[in-house]
Amino acid sequence: MTTVPRKPFDKSQVWLRTVLLLLTGVTLYTLMQLSAPDLDQKLALMADNFRLMFSESHFKHLTLLEGLYGIAITLSLAIQTTLIGALGALMLGLLAARNLAPHWLTSIIKSFVALIRAIPTILWVLIFAVSAGLGSTAAVIGMTFHTVSYLTKSYSESFEEIEPGVIEALRGCGARWWQIVFQAVLPTSLHPILSWTFIRFEINFLNAVAMGAAAGAGGIGFDLFMAGGHYLDFREVGMITYLIIAVSMILESSSIQLKKRLEL
Amino acid sequence: MELLEIRDVSKIYNRQTVALSNISLNVGEGEFVSIIGPSGAGKSTLLRCINRMIDPSSGAVFFQQNRIDQLPKKKLRQVRTQIGMVFQHYNLVNRLTVFENVLHGRLGYKSTLAGVLGYYDSFERRAAYEILAALGLQEQVFKRCDQLSGGQKQRVGIARALLQRPKMLLCDEPIASLDPSSSKIIMDHLQRISREMKITCLVNLHQVDVAIKYSDRIIGIRNGEVVFDGPPAQITPLIIEQIYGTEAHELILSLETLQPGQKSPVKQSEVAHAAC
Numbered sequence: 001m002t003t004v005p006r007k008p009f010d011k012s013q014v015w016l017r018t019v020l021l022l023l024t025g026v027t028l029y030t031l032m033q034l035s036a037p038d039l040d041q042k043l044a045l046m047a048d049n050f051r052l053m054f055s056e057s058h059f060k061h062l063t064l065l066e067g068l069y070g071i072a073i074t075l076s077l078a079i080q081t082t083l084i085g086a087l088g089a090l091m092l093g094l095l096a097a098r099n100l101a102p103h104w105l106t107s108i109i110k111s112f113v114a115l116i117r118a119i120p121t122i123l124w125v126l127i128f129a130v131s132a133g134l135g136s137t138a139a140v141i142g143m144t145f146h147t148v149s150y151l152t153k154s155y156s157e158s159f160e161e162i163e164p165g166v167i168e169a170l171r172g173c174g175a176r177w178w179q180i181v182f183q184a185v186l187p188t189s190l191h192p193i194l195s196w197t198f199i200r201f202e203i204n205f206l207n208a209v210a211m212g213a214a215a216g217a218g219g220i221g222f223d224l225f226m227a228g229g230h231y232l233d234f235r236e237v238g239m240i241t242y243l244i245i246a247v248s249m250i251l252e253s254s255s256i257q258l259k260k261r262l263e264l
Numbered sequence: 265m266e267l268l269e270i271r272d273v274s275k276i277y278n279r280q281t282v283a284l285s286n287i288s289l290n291v292g293e294g295e296f297v298s299i300i301g302p303s304g305a306g307k308s309t310l311l312r313c314i315n316r317m318i319d320p321s322s323g324a325v326f327f328q329q330n331r332i333d334q335l336p337k338k339k340l341r342q343v344r345t346q347i348g349m350v351f352q353h354y355n356l357v358n359r360l361t362v363f364e365n366v367l368h369g370r371l372g373y374k375s376t377l378a379g380v381l382g383y384y385d386s387f388e389r390r391a392a393y394e395i396l397a398a399l400g401l402q403e404q405v406f407k408r409c410d411q412l413s414g415g416q417k418q419r420v421g422i423a424r425a426l427l428q429r430p431k432m433l434l435c436d437e438p439i440a441s442l443d444p445s446s447s448k449i450i451m452d453h454l455q456r457i458s459r460e461m462k463i464t465c466l467v468n469l470h471q472v473d474v475a476i477k478y479s480d481r482i483i484g485i486r487n488g489e490v491v492f493d494g495p496p497a498q499i500t501p502l503i504i505e506q507i508y509g510t511e512a513h514e515l516i517l518s519l520e521t522l523q524p525g526q527k528s529p530v531k532q533s534e535v536a537h538a539a540c
Binding site for chain 2 (some may be wrong): 163
């Protein structure tokens with residue numbers, strides 16, 4: 001009878017299992033340490049608040065038209081930061097793609113944008129608020145900053161997925177770098193680029209909502225903040241939430257439509 | 265004066281893997297040369313050392329009196345316009361049309377801006393159309409490349425190379441991914457290009473029978489060295505064994521019975537043409 005040889009020792013597997021085991025242990029320990037004497041009461045209160053918010057939603061301090069105006073402001077904040085960010089990221093993404101730029105340059109740009117990405121958008125906005133003051137300027141700069149680094153990473157990875165042969169073929173024709181970028185790289189990666197940009201647009205819309213509340217950038221986020229924190233009107237909070245969800249869903253479905261058209 | 269002269273070219277990867285060792289070759293104008301040899305013998309590396317997609321480690325490459333391995337970037341780009349390249353996987357920009365892909369062959373002659381914007385004058389457009397028509401692709405001109413069959417894609421690849429108005433074509437296993445009938449069409453086109461347009465063809469091949477049928481001259485490479493260089497008529501089972509080693513001997517021997525002038529086992533009929 002033949003025996004199947006033992007699988008060779010795999011260091012990474014061992015590490016993976018150790019880490020997973022450790023995390024499971026920590027989770028179990030934390031769950032056991034939880035103590036909440038009046039948990040059921042609190043849960044009931046929460047359920048009641050949710051009911052108020054979402055089944056008795058209404059407009060009171062705000063009309064529907066004003067709500068839509070807030071949405072428009074928030075959307076334009078998202079569009080502006082995404083557009084400026086995408087333009088910057090396009091250039092940086094080309095220079096960060098290993099198949100298009102020298103190795104030293106790609107590593108510098110990649111580690112730089114990773115550093116920016118490691119800090120959340122809201123922190124960048126607050127950092128810029130120090131120099132520009134709380135308000136829409138800080139929000140635009142901070143959100144753009146984070147968008148550039150996010151899109152640089154995704155764009156450069158899309159560029160790197162291009163078949164090396166295509167670039168080789170054009171270099172073999174005597175084409176220059178810019179010609180290769182516009183004639184081969186961009187047409188080939190158009191689809192992932194638009195896809196990433198749209199995802200970032202959706203993220204930026206939600207960021208813009210949060211910035212309205214947290215950084216005083218205006219828009220629907222500020223209205224939400226006023227309804228919840230100032231007027232303490234949960235029903236209006238619910239209505240505004242519905243509005244935001246509706247817009248998100250419209251964005252989602254239009255991005256799907258866009259992708260469908262591009263497939264053809 | 266020879267069109268291409270390769271003198272003592274070696275290529276060593278990572279200071280240890282020897283891909284080519286002291287290759288010397290002369291190739292004349294209009295010659296159809298096949299390079300055969302086992303996978304990893306250095307065929308692709310040799311082709312790419314000629315237009316310097318890969319820099320040789322040592323030796324010299326002369327093309328039309330230009331010493332390619334020492335050319336500065338700008339001059340190298342000019343020389344590259346004179347050398348067309350055809351690939352196993354076609355290497356077309358799939359999302360663009362056939363026409364746009366063929367016109368890419370002109371990029372080396374254009375200003376950066378015109379190339380970036382994809383602006384081509386009427387001469388270039390007419391030349392591109394004529395080449396496509398000559399290759400039997402007039403119906404496909406405005407189709408997107410990802411809608412074509414493998415054989416059609418390879419013809420687009422050839423059209424792109426021809427629009428460069430090259431002196432020489434480097435073909436890196438042009439039929440390795442194609443079925444027999446498409447392969448025959450591609451090889452026939454390449455043969456016509458070398459005979460009628462006097463364009464030198466250097467073709468890497470895996471199929472010994474195809475090499476024998478089409479070439480003026482065959483170069484056998486093994487482990488980065490030239491082990492055979494001569495006309496197809498001189499290929500014998502012994503030489504096949506020298507190139508490919510004893511293992512492959514028997515398999516190739518059956519194909520080997522084919523001599524130049526004989527028909528290939530592929531039925532060359534209308535069926536083949538209709539298929540593409």
